[in-house]
Amino acid sequence: MIFGMTAATGDLELSMVRHQPEGLDQLQAQTQFTRKELQSLYRGFKNECPSGLVDEETFKTIYSQFFPQGDATTYAHFLFNAFDMDRSGSIRFEDFVIGLSVLLRGSVTEKLRWAFNLYDINKDGYITKEEMMAIMTSIYDMMGRYTLPSVREDSPYEHVERFFQKMDRNRDGVVTIDEFIETCQKDENIMASMQLFENVI
Template identity: 65%
Template sequence: MKMCIRRKSCKRQLFKFAQHLLQFVTGTLSSESVDDEQVEVPIQHRPETIEQLEALTLFTRRELQMLYRGFKNDCPSGLLNEDTFKTVYASFFPQGDVTKYAHYLFIAFDRNQSGLVTFEDFIMGLSVLLRGPVEDKLSWTFNLYDINKDGFITKEEMLDVMKAIYDMMGKSINPNVKDVTLKQHVETFFQKMDKNQDCVVTVDEFIECCQKDDNMMKSMHIFDLAI
């Protein structure tokens, strides 16, 4: 019963965060009319044209205009830095430490590993996470776990991300999770994915394993809301 309550609390917290993230990106989706024929251009960074963004994402023209308006409100330069990204997380997980998980998430959005996320970076990631097919979502999640971006997930990388997730949730949600328990969970999870036992998980192994395991898929969907 206690575990069920903690899971429900976790889901509510993650759902609230997802709503907050959308408001952050969209500027609360203002109902004002949008007459601009082109996405407005910030001084420091020039985004792709709205036609190009429509072709690259699953958002409509109007949605892209509203999304960009919200993005520009928080990032007038057109570039999102990691400190601002972490501030969003910290406001919704006050009882946990968001530092590591927000860092891993930020570098997953930062396609060029430049230390800054452009509107294109953010909108393309958001398009996959909100509207992409399951396989694309799993590919994006694989990239999150692949911390050093070498195309493989190691057991150490998986453990680091899982620790970061529990740190973000805080002791009030996961009061009895010990390092040894978490390591055992990661060991079991990793061995199911590493079919050829070469001590690394490829994106194909990751996707195949997750799609075949109902419990893994449910777990992935819960954590997707945190993104």
């Protein structure tokens, strides 16, 4: 996980310099986290990002620490864009914790919707083969050559060809969110790969 969970007591501190998070009650209602977990996450977030906002460079620096065996820069860029829901160029605590709640505790469909948003790089509502290739390549680069279990059993290109063929049901060259969710839910291999994807959050 990007920001560590630590045992914490007391209420959410609201002494942020540039950005104050929404009320704790509202965040608790929007996420699957308990009040205590939100307080712990907030302390970890604020420790890493005292201003209350994370820009892309800071995000890359933090994220890369978790994958010293590979190059996490490109994947961190895509992940940052998925968390930066309002396209402001920075991630607020709310953005981070709502995304994290989906990834850790959301339903399968919620997780798949989030994954679709990650793969849909230009946010046009479709995934192209090129977009899928860019994400897969970045995951291969990040995981590194010597990671176990190995993600280098086949090349990103072969991986994408196989996935895309299954997902693009009407053969129009793009994958819609409905095609993505339906295919993923029916295919054990794809769901296993989604599990790998969750592990690199």
